[in-house]
Amino acid sequence: xxxxxxxxxxxxxxxxxxxxxxxxxxxxxxxxxxxxxxxxxxxxxxxxxxxxxxxxxxxxxxxxxxxxxxxxxxxxxxxxxxxxxxxxxxxxxxxxxxxxxxxxxxxxxxxxxxxxxxxxxxxxxxxxxxxxxxxxxxxxxxxxxxxxxxxxxxxxxxxxxxxx
Numbered sequence: 001x002x003x004x005x006x007x008x009x010x011x012x013x014x015x016x017x018x019x020x021x022x023x024x025x026x027x028x029x030x031x032x033x034x035x036x037x038x039x040x041x042x043x044x045x046x047x048x049x050x051x052x053x054x055x056x057x058x059x060x061x062x063x064x065x066x067x068x069x070x071x072x073x074x075x076x077x078x079x080x081x082x083x084x085x086x087x088x089x090x091x092x093x094x095x096x097x098x099x100x101x102x103x104x105x106x107x108x109x110x111x112x113x114x115x116x117x118x119x120x121x122x123x124x125x126x127x128x129x130x131x132x133x134x135x136x137x138x139x140x141x142x143x144x145x146x147x148x149x150x151x152x153x154x155x156x157x158x159x160x161x162x163x164x
Contacts, residue, residue, distance in 0.1 A: 019053040022091050026053070026068075027161045029095045035122040037162035042121075042131025043098075044161075045154025046140055049147060056089040068094045069140065108139045128154040 023044055030040045047053045050070040059065035059072070066074035068091065077097055081088035086096065101107045101118070108118035114134035116124060121138070124131055132154035136145050 019048070022053045022055065022068075023047075023157060023161065025091050026095055027157075029092070030099075030122075033099060036125055037158060038126060038128045039122045039124055039131050041128035041158040041161060042133075042135050042154045043139075044157040045128065045132035045150040045152070046135045048153045048157075049136075049150045050140065055091045055094050069098070071097075109141075111137050114138050128158040 026044060026047070027037075027040050030043075031037065044053065047068045050065070051057045051068050053068065055068050057067065058074070059070050063070075063072065064074060065072040067077055067088070071077040077094065078088045080097055080100070081093050084096075086093040088094070102122060105118070108121065110117055114137050116134055116138070118138075121131065121134055124134075129151040132151045133145075136142065136147060136150060
């Protein structure tokens, strides 16, 4: 029994470490492409809610989503990655997919409440909490977009990664 508990603790610790390592990688990836710290952290707050910022993860409950932002269906990511000769399981490939979506006007759609285009989102210096709300409504579009944990997580990532 003790060994099972130890294994569970080690798995939880490893997942936590992956989340932090992945968040740093994602932050650096998008900063190098001109995104603001606030926009990246707004996206990270949503990634934490979607996947725990873990790339190789299926949607809990079998909903069909996969990856950092839970692409649904999973084939949206897999087919794209295969077409470019990339490994869809990786953080790097999934970041490349998001950048591709930006450049090809895919997935992100401005709404009445958050009228930012995807490009405007990436350049915004509004606070990370506001941008997390824009990302959930314009990119993720879940049935329930009122998820204040994501706004708090976005602010937390901003404080950690950008020294906010």
